[in-house]
Each structure stands twice: as C-alpha cells, then as structure tokens.
Amino acid sequence: MQIYLPIAELPVNVLLILFMGLAVGVISGMFGIGGGFLMTPLLIFIGITPAVAVASVASHVAASSFSGAISYWRRRALDPILAAMLIAAGLIGTTAGVMLFTLLRRLGQLDLTIAVSYLLLLGIVGSMMVTESVRAIMRARGGRPAEIRRPGSHLWIHGLPLKMRFKVSKIYVSVIPIWVIGFVIGFIGAVMGIGGGFMLVPALIYLIRVPTGVVIGTSMVLTLVTMAYATVIHAATNHLVDALLALMLMIGGVIGAQFGARAGARFSGEQLRLLLGVLVLSVGLRFAYDLVVPPTELFTIRATGEQQP
C-alpha cells in the first residue's frame, strides 16, 4: 500500500513505515530512549532526504518521549527542577542547532555533516558503552560486586561554582555542567535528528551523579521539550517537517514502545547497556562504511531549492 508524502515528495509503503516505527519503538521502549539515532538513518536509507528525515523524526521522538515521560511522572520518577535547568539550556542549544542546519543546507554540506557527525558520535559513544558494559558483565561473572557510587568521589565538575541543590535527585552540584549538557543535547539533536537519550542518560549518571531512579524520566522530559521545540522551528524556518510521515512513525513507535518496555524488563542493566552499545556502534559503522568505501557513483545532484518560474 503506497502513500504519497506531501513534503518528502515521494510515495512510500505505509506498512514499511509503520513497521519501522514499530521496530524502533520496541528498541526505544526497551532502553528508555527516543530512538531517533536509529530512525533518522533508516529514513535516509529508504530514500528520504536527510534534511526531511531529521526534521520529521524530531516530532516522532517528541511523541515517544511524551508517553514515556507521563508514565515516569505518575511514578514521580523524575526531577522537575533538574529537568527545568536542562530545558532552559536545551532550548538555546536547539535554536543554535537549527540555525547551523539551515546554514549547512544552504552551503550544500548538510548531508556530509550529518553522516560525519553520526559516525563520530555513535562510534565514540557506542565503543564506550560496549567496553563499559562488557567490563561490568565480566566483573559480575567474576563474582566481584559492581562498582557502587562512593559518596566521597568527586570529579573536577563538582568543584565548579554556581552550586545548586536538587532535592529529588539528592545532589548538590554546579549548574554549569547541567547547562552545558542541556545545550549540547539540544544542539546535536536539532542537527542530527536525535533526542539524545542514549548520551544524556550516561552523562547525567556519570558526570552529574543523578540517581538511576530519576534519570530516565528526567531525560525524557528534556528530549520531549527540545524535540517538540525543534519540530516547531524546523517547520517555521526550513519547511521540511513531513507531518504525514511523522504521524505514521509515531503510531508505530508508541505501540512498539509498549512491547519493548516489557522485553527490556527481562534483561539486566549491563546486558541492556551492552545491547544498546552494540546497536549504537553498528549504526556508526554503517555511516563509516559509506564514507570510507569508494562509492560506485561519484556524483550527486541536488536542487538548490529555488524554483524559477
């Protein structure tokens, strides 16, 4: 069953898009992330231009984070003050990201930038996740207890000024690293079409020492707000958001997330981190492959976007 996408300007198979939404939804439910880092490359792979893919996936991530955030809110498993701090910087980051996106599109280097950023970001984050979780699993196998959070251990981050107390998270920490994290997540989210949950969660745990109980809920609130905002300004400035495509992805995504959440409960935290790490790394390698292997077609054509009468 084919349906013509009004903004992407090509027909796609409805079942294929729903299935992609479902598959990414399962993964997002399983790991408590938005799944943008998988969805954007998949859309590019089926022939949707990177620009439309990035802009449309933002709304899909907003939908899945919202349904997640609601259930974490019901359980009070999020830190609203921390979320507000992250959001304040995240919105600035998103605005800057969309500005860079618009500039790169005009220069004709958007596709390359997206590919290189995916390679670097997913390659680095994926490798880190894989090595970290393999080590944790080895430790657990060896019978040694997993490393627990020592109250005395301080990173240089904890010496920064502008300290603030976050009651729900029970942490007393400088707002500077929180703003930096919020800005970076918003910025790369807008450029690459990802919510950034897979980076945000480890960053909050390891750098800010946010307790695991509230970290996913808090991260979902941030991705919800930055991605909803990214949808609005991508639509207002670049006119590239395909609502029909986004709707199909959302429907598949929210249903898949329910199955994913159940499947995720069967694995331990280390196993989940390893799985996610492998997934992140393989998407990164897929982009590396395209960049490094000599292409069969050296040429590409692209309309400058200005239609003349």
Add this chain to the structure above:
Amino acid sequence: MTARLIALALAGVFAGAQPAAAERLISTLSTSRVLIASNFTGADVVLFGSVERDAQTVARRGGYDIVVTVSGPRETIVTFRKQRIAGIWVNADSRTFVRVPSYLTVLANRTINDIADVNTLRRTQTGLARTLLPQEIAGDIADSIREDPFRLAFLRLKLEQKLYTEQQNGVTFLTPALFRAAIPIPDNAPTGSYEVDVKLFADGVMLARTQTALEVVKTGFEQFVANAARDHGLLYGLATALMALLTGWFASVVFRKD
C-alpha cells in the same frame, strides 16, 4: 486600428504562405492536469496528434517524423563530485546548472539521429543529448560541453531518477497522419507547469511545431499539507508538535498498566 488589423492579417498570410500549403500540426492531451493525491504512484498523460494536409500539400516520400519534448518547471541544480579527502569521500568539486528542466522527456517515432542531420537537431534542441544545459562557471553562464563529466553525470542521474527519459519508439503512428504518445509522469515528478512541445519533421526538415502545456499539482490532503507547511510554517509546526503530544498522551492512556 484598421492599419494594425491589416498588418496582422498580412503577417498571417505571409506566415501561412511561406512554406506553400504546408502541413499543420494539431495535438491534444488526455488531461492537462495531473493530480497528485495520497495514492499517487505516477501517471501517463496521452498525447494525440494529427498532421493536417490539404490538396496542395506536397507528398512526403519519407513519411512524417514526430518528436515530443516535455519539460518540467525549471530549477537550478548543483552536481557534486566526491573526492577522497583525509580518507573519507566528500563532495569536493561541483558545477551549477542554471534554470534547467527538473523533468524532461523526449519521445520520438524512431531513432532521433535518423530524423534529421545533427545541425538541424542541435538548432531545434531535439533529443536529450542536444538539450541546452547552461552551466555557471565563475559568474558566467554558458551551455556545457557535451563531454563534460558533470553534464554526463547530471544526465545519467536524472535518467536513473526517471525524471529525464528518452524513448525513441515513444510515438506511435496510428495512421500515416495520426499519432499517439504516452508521456510518463513518474511518482517523484516535481509540481508545476510542464511545456509540451511537438515537432513535425519530414525528409530531415522541421515542418511545423506546436506547443501546449500540462500541470502537475498536489490535490486534496497533499495540497493542504504542502501549502500549510510552506505558507504557515509556524502554525504547521505547532500543529505537528501538538499531534505528537496527543499521540504520546493517547498511548500512555491506552497502555496504562497501573
């Protein structure tokens, strides 16, 4: 006023009289509007035409040849060439093709090179290979050289995307004077106004030419969404974000476990 009318009439007489009682070319399209709805997967527009003769028209031994050229809205297209820089393949060199057809189809009743000599074909821009593709180089705009690798790549990629086509058996003569051609409109066809140019050749000479147009437009829901996205970007974005929130909220209500 009267003088102008006479002048016009005379001009008409001279224009008509010049190739003494030449053939007239008449053509019509099965539809002049191709509508893109949500189930659009491409369409064919059929062109019917007839070569009108009268008693004085000389007999053509070689028969008639028809070339139909359909060109879509013009756009400026950049062709990039990848090059290996620091180990990765990046778009390095590029050429800009200025105001070239976004869509181009050439249909003929036989091999175009047999219809007329190269100079005639070139002059009348008949055939894909002889279409003007102006390139912008350092501020100057000039037609690209035939063997230019960027031009060849541009044509090849457009052919692959099915936006450019050339069918040397795309025109069928039903009778010696009546012909038909199917103009393929692919699913990725850009919207806008398409020029349909029909040329009549006989014995290597162009005898007549007629032009008509067709339009490719989005309709219904597709049109609504595309217009909203272009003209009311902010509202459209807000609506999409709201839709995302509603979908997320709906899911959390439907699948609520506690």
